[in-house]
Amino acid sequence: MQCQDAQALMTAYLSDEVVSIERREFEEHFTTCACCREELASFRESWERLGRWPVPAMDSRIERDLLARVEQEAATLGPRLRPVATALAAVAAVLLSIAASVFLPYERAFQLCREGLKGFSVFAGLPDSTLFFIAGIFYGVIPLLLVGLVSARLMGGAGAGLNGTATGVAFALLMAPYVLIVCSALPGAFTAAILGGIALGGLSGSAGGLWLGSRTRRPAW
Amino acid sequence: MKEPSDLELMLAVKAGDRTAFEQLYRRYRDRLYAFLVRYTGDPSSAQDLFQETFLRVFRDRARYEPRAAFATWLFTIARNLFLDSVKRAWTPGTFIEPETATLSIPDPTPGPLETLAQEEAEAVLRRAVASLAEEDRAILLLSRFEGLRYREIAKILGTSEGAVKVRAHRALQALRRALTD
Numbered sequence: 001m002q003c004q005d006a007q008a009l010m011t012a013y014l015s016d017e018v019v020s021i022e023r024r025e026f027e028e029h030f031t032t033c034a035c036c037r038e039e040l041a042s043f044r045e046s047w048e049r050l051g052r053w054p055v056p057a058m059d060s061r062i063e064r065d066l067l068a069r070v071e072q073e074a075a076t077l078g079p080r081l082r083p084v085a086t087a088l089a090a091v092a093a094v095l096l097s098i099a100a101s102v103f104l105p106y107e108r109a110f111q112l113c114r115e116g117l118k119g120f121s122v123f124a125g126l127p128d129s130t131l132f133f134i135a136g137i138f139y140g141v142i143p144l145l146l147v148g149l150v151s152a153r154l155m156g157g158a159g160a161g162l163n164g165t166a167t168g169v170a171f172a173l174l175m176a177p178y179v180l181i182v183c184s185a186l187p188g189a190f191t192a193a194i195l196g197g198i199a200l201g202g203l204s205g206s207a208g209g210l211w212l213g214s215r216t217r218r219p220a221w
Numbered sequence: 222m223k224e225p226s227d228l229e230l231m232l233a234v235k236a237g238d239r240t241a242f243e244q245l246y247r248r249y250r251d252r253l254y255a256f257l258v259r260y261t262g263d264p265s266s267a268q269d270l271f272q273e274t275f276l277r278v279f280r281d282r283a284r285y286e287p288r289a290a291f292a293t294w295l296f297t298i299a300r301n302l303f304l305d306s307v308k309r310a311w312t313p314g315t316f317i318e319p320e321t322a323t324l325s326i327p328d329p330t331p332g333p334l335e336t337l338a339q340e341e342a343e344a345v346l347r348r349a350v351a352s353l354a355e356e357d358r359a360i361l362l363l364s365r366f367e368g369l370r371y372r373e374i375a376k377i378l379g380t381s382e383g384a385v386k387v388r389a390h391r392a393l394q395a396l397r398r399a400l401t402d
Contacts, residue, residue: 043393
């Protein structure tokens with residue numbers, strides 16, 4: 001081992017980070033090199049001096065305050081309804097869902113559903129209202145999944161279930177007038193089926209989005 | 222009875238066990254506080270960061286993943302909080318100078334001259350450590366006092382083990398220079 005290599009390893013050696021062969025070579029070098037021995041002694045002195053640095057005792061009030069704050073946190077950290085965030089999330093989801101229905105009207109989604117499912121024997125003979133229900137799910141689940149993901153990343157995962165459910169319910173209530181107007185030409189059973197699908201999709205999409213978002217949120221640490 | 226590991230305790234905290242949190246707290250209290258005092262150079266800032274760090278551990282307990290050791294997670298939080306506080310309140314290059322009167326003395330009955338000499342020695346050391354770059358200071362303190370391995374420190378700093386090794390040596394070289402100047 002050369003002096004330059006040995007000197008580069010001195011701090012690692014003092015930290016017990018030099019192992020096996022390298023450590024042996026390092027120690028062998030010191031038996032023959034007085035200059036490196038001296039250098040290591042000087043490093044060791046600084047290392048030891050640093051290690052003797054005392055710290056003041058912590059004020060006992062700090063501990064009391066901290067544990068009291070933890071107690072307080074524990075009491076407030078349970079699932080908590082966030083009305084403003086929930087309302088904003090529901091409105092955003094409504095806008096997304098309406099935009100989706102403009103690009104792909106409900107009747108067209110129903111037809112796509114019928115065509116897509118007719119190849120599967122298990123879905124053969126499903127009544128049209130069920131197909132409207134299935135089509136409706138997409139208008140609920142996709143907007144709420146997106147909104148839930150964003151909300152969770154912004155506000156954290158606490159109360160994901162509660163806030164997700166509240167957002168889903170608010171979304172379904174806000175969507176109802178729009179669906180009733182847009183589907184006024186359709187039989188009532190179909191309108192109800194679409195609305196039911198949207199509500200179910202909204203509830204599951206919202207809870208799922210918030211849950212997924214809280215799992216993937218970048219931690220503060 | 223066998224003491225529960227950090228991981229076992231943290232998983233219990235995650236499941237809502239506050240006694241486990243207190244156990245973890247007592248296990249790391251002195252280490253974290255000492256690290257923060259040396260790292261910030263200021264007992265008052267250290268106390269604030271100490272509280273915030275443990276509060277953050279408690280708040281983020283649901284997101285704790287046992288991929289890294291608890292100590293690594295704890296010191297990562299502490300360092301990030303310190304960096305945030307620097308961004309918020311400090312101008313670059315400033316370092317809080319602690320009141321020397323608050324420093325404890327290891328010998329319970331030193332004479333006045335001895336006390337003065339010790340205080341002076343500590344002040345020199347404190348200034349020397351304060352003169353190091355933030356990352357170098359963190360590496361040196363985590364390695365020297367916390368006994369963390371370079372690979373663990375690399376995780377805390379979000380860098381490679383090789384980079385920690387190089388910086389640790391550079392930090393000790395700089396400290397040696399500062400102590401002998």
